[in-house]
Amino acid sequence: MAKVHVTTTINGEPMEFLCEPSDTMLDALRGPLALTGSKEGCASGDCGACSITLDDRLICSCLMLAVEAQDHEIRTIEGMAQGDKLHPLQQKFLEMAALQCGICTSGMLVASDALLRKNPKPSEEEVRFWLAGNLCRCTGYDKIVRAVMETAAEMRAQ
């Protein structure tokens, strides 16, 4: 079967790639685009390790077909830091030990960023329900929730 040519924007850069019609966006990111920061934990939309944004909407890239990226804007973990300047969430995750093995971290950060863009002052309950689609087996979520709350408070103060 012939591959499909897709033109899209990834982390602010115009990009094009070839994919099978059945490939997921996660397959395209991890394959031809070599953006392996998005992880595959389940391929069924349950773990959130492949979280990206599509036109600023948080999605699991394993549930999106790669061809659907045509003329849309994708953001991944690789686009979160600006040059050598970390996003405040990335810095806070480091400072507050909000990661252990790191396999969920990309997805957690992308999801947390999407939350704070929508809701700069989330309650603990709002953080917990927003991140309920991102599984972490190492941390018990405690330090992740604290890091997101504290980042939100600091970003509001600036």
Place this chain on the structure above:
Amino acid sequence: MNLVTNNKWIGQRTIRPDGMDKVTGRAQFAADTTMPGMIWGKVLRSPHPHARIRSIDTSRAEKLPGVKAVVTSKDIVDFPIEKGAVMLGIQDMRWMCRNVMARDKALFPGHPIAAVAATTEAIAAEACKLIDVDYEVLPWSIEIDDAIKPDAPILHEFNKFDGKPSNIVGRLDHKKGDIAEGFKKADIVIERTFTTRPVHQGYIEPHACLISVAPDGKTTIWSSSQGQFMVRAMTAYLTGIPQSDIRAIPAEIGGGFGGKTIVYLEPLATLLAKKSGRPVKMVMTREEVMRATGPTSGSKSTVKIGATKDGKIVAAHGTFYLQAGAFPGSPIRGAAGCSFTPYDIPNLLSEGFDVCSNRSKVAAYRAPGAPIGAYAVECVMDEVAEALKMDPLDFRLKNAAKEGTKAAHGPVFPRIGYIETVEAAKSSPHYAAPLGDGHGKPRGRGVASGFWFNAGGESSAQVNITEDGNVVVTTGHPDIGGSRAGIANICAELLGIDYRRVSVVIGDTQTVGFSNLTGGSRVLFASSMVVTQSTEKIIQTLRERAAKIWEIDPEAVKWENGAAHPVSPNAGQFEPLTLEQLAEKAPAMGGPIGAGVQLNTQGADGGFGTHVCDVEVDVDLGIARVIRYTAVQDVGRAIHPGYVEGQLQGGVAQGIGWALNEEYIYTKEGKVDNPGFLDYRMPVCSDLPMIDCIMVEIPNPKHPQGVKGVGEVPLVPVMAAVANAIYNALGKRFYALPMSPPKVVEALESPMQQAAE
């Protein structure tokens, strides 16, 4: 060894060395690696729980365009059963060779039958469908009660128990005193039977590897595991390639919790790579992880405890039956050996039975066996305390093990911190706080304690001073909990330099000395010992170099704050020589500065924890929610408190899942019916409260920094703490896990209580 008392970095919440790569998506996990010319491997798995394999015909698969190699059990080195055990750590290669690829029989649905490598994943999957397997389907059993029936289908005909073929493949016991005499002295005796379901470690990263075998046989393995040396050794055993030809490179590991202490894919990918001449990548799907990798055992335990009116335990008897899955090796040692260990019990019998059945072979899971046993023991402890009208923590204090207590599994305890954990729980803000109003939802509080052996064993490290006066530490253990951060703190502390000048990396099998598995809560204990000794050797070298430059005796030079100084003005008046200055002078003063140490480390002390849990139960929906949780643990010395807390919090979260939701559900055909994260329900963020930690620090006197293992204890008490809290809320006891909504509703509708004697 002297305890380090200067605390500039030890005990600080420094940034972990691998953190930057993980928050930016750079970190390379096993599935993230590629190679030129790489092809894909896939496994054909048995659809049957139990079947004799009459024949396998791979010819149709081999003819499919794009297929480059096919392997079956004929390609795997056989370890004949009758020739006896060939052990690698706790694994017998006779079972490993049959687990990675079924030989005469398929023993569980998901058991590998053949593997294919092809130019794409899709072609490899298609080729698997073209392999013709002639099965003779056999009767099967999964549950313990079914597997130990006299007429149960036998998995391993060679095995005899009480002289007859049996699925009971092992037994051990720990004895102390005389339980018959002990129970005679008891005023109250309570005996209960409990069951738990198999649960999976639930690491988010599926097993993955990429393997290249060059024409000369030199093999390179990138894989996610809890031990690159284990990967090398097992792959060597199962493929016949010598260890010296296998370079196993540890990728970042996306969670293991014990489940990545054995191999599944590496021997298959190695053989496929060898046959095809191409690098082969294999990545499991989540469904394969759930069906074919080791969850921990389901169990059936009976625990009997007798106490006098004044609250002294006089006798206890525990019987723990654990599912091993397809091959012998369930963690009965943890169940029988850990469960009563927090207590000084004069008469004790603790027995474990290892039971094979037609489900995937168990793998280690965080304090293997101990949480299963502690669940039963700690629930009975709660009932005895209640019958005695004693506070459950006071009852534990009254019977607590302490220095000099002889544990039933052997050791006489040195100074231990169990009592301190109970006292800290008792005086915690949590234990003093009222439960609060659940607005119609009953609330309750429960407590439980737990013990894990911890471990030492082989570790190697190399510490090198770079030419610009910084430090590179190489150790041999995959880092699953933040061990690199702990090592950076310790090395910086000893050298008196900023921790950011210490780079900590995990070496591969051909660049660092043998280091045993990341497991048993041993890594920071053992690796900090070898790193400490290596760093002390370097400090000695640095003192000698300064002495040579100053032309004084090395004994007259001390190392402080990252520089050599004369010990006193009497030794001479010299400006300090910093690490940078000594590194710069190294070529002229005797050459490169570095040291390596390899040890079989001894002196690991066991760990104790005591937990307090509050729940709120929605009696209409049967949903029990943990609303507050405090984990207290004797952690020895918290080298990096953030990651010690992380171990406690992560362990508690896994225990809450085990208590309330997680379980393997089987179809009537004997297949796992919930092999994905939607139906295998691990705790999500909105299920849990914050998890408070109280770190009690009773330093291990046999360790240079006082370290005790911390990773496994936190899972041990959890299920009992949750169960005791639910009892406190509802006035009903549950004797089976998980206490999931349908089961809670059912229990509330049909009262069930086991009677006290």
